[in-house]
Amino acid sequence: MSQDLVSPELARPGRARRPTPFSWTRHRLLVALALACALPAPASLAEERPRPAAPGPEATASEAEPSATGPVIYIDASATMARSPGNSFVIGRRGFFSITGSSSKSLSIDAPLTIDITDDLSLYAGFDFASSKTASTPWSQLALGSFTTGFDYTFLDQAGFLPELSVSGSVSRPVRIPAGSALTTTWSGGIDADFSFDEAGHRGLIAGLALTYVTVNFGLGQLQPLYGGYVGAYHQWESGWKLTGKAGYASFGGGSLGTVIRATPARQVFAVVEFEKYDAADNKMFGVGLAGALSRSTTGKTSTSIQLVLSVPLYLTRKH
Structure with a gap:
């Protein structure tokens, strides 16, 4: 303690120190200052706390549109135009094959309601409409064709050198019988593998x-199974543009259905090229396939077939 705060008498050895009136005054001033600092300032004198900055347009949009937590629901609309020589099969959008009878040109419109319950499981069901033309008949009226329901399920994620594996299936029955x-x-x-x-x-x-x-529920006829496989790549x-290419081989055992389809066994090699466009949230906007x-x-007869597919999903709910 400095000498100016202590009386010279009290500074002598052997006596207790007492603060002089002057030192008491100084102590009172120090205590008052300490209390003043410790007590909160009046509301009128308190400094206003800085308010958080208002969110910008991008932040407001992101808060207004949170990531979708429920299923993605859409109508997976598509139109397929094909030219088939007959006694062959058309490659389906989901990797399946449709058996054709006589040589014809065809137009089919498919619009199943599709629900992506999760990123791994999708269910779909819906009708398709078809019109066809042969060498001896004009284009038929676009009419209701068949009802189809199916699923796609990814049951194994990619791990190391093991690819992602998914399984798919569908059941279809004609609405009207020619x-x-x-x-x-x-x-x-089918089963598909994807190695990214x-x-x-x-x-x-x-x-x-x-x-x-194909199983025959009513009437005469029997068709042998059709097997197919493919390999391909994508980028x-x-x-958001995506390019996918596939090349494959298929084998059909032949058969007949009443008087409409009489097919001999056939082998087929095929190639598919598809362009697709996705948005920033990975929702498919449209696709074109050839x-x-x-x-x-x-x-010993050799023939060629070609088909063009246009697809535009119509979303009821989508990923954000």
Whole structure:
């Protein structure tokens, strides 16, 4: 303690120190200052706390549109235009095959209601409409064709050198039966593998196997199973454009259905190229696919077929 705060008498050794009136005054001033500092300032004198900055337009939009936690629901609309030489099969959008009878040109519109319950499981069901033209008949009126229901399920995620594996299946039955035909049920199933080279899944290799089997519920006829497989690759750019290419082989055992389809066994090689556009949230906006096939029957006849597919999903709910 400094000497100016202590009386010279009290500073002598052997006596207790007492504060002088002057020191008491100084102590009172120090205590008052300490209390003044410790007590909160009046509301009128308190400094206003800085308010958080108002969110910008992007932040407001992101808060107003949170990421979708429920299923994604949409109508997976598509139109397929095909030219088939007959006694062959058309490649379906979901990797399956449709058996054709006589040589014809066809237009089909497919619009199943699709629900992506999770990123791994999708269910769909809906009708398709079809019109066709042969060498001897004009284009038929676009009419209700069949009702189809199916699913896609990814049951194994990619891990190390093991690719992502998914299984799919569908059941289809015609709504109306053409004259001279039979009531049938078409069962289709497949398994697909996807090996991605990057974490975002923008580049990779794909492969798959598919089976189509037709059972006759009413009427005469029997069709052998149709087996197919493919290998391919895909690349998606940052702009959202995706290019997919496939090449494959299929085998059909032949058969007949009433008087409409009489097919001999055939083998087919095919190739598919598809362009798709996705938005920033990975919702598909539209797709264009082109497929060509070369078929050869057991009688030695070789024929070609081609098809064009346009698809535009109509979303009821989507990912954000």
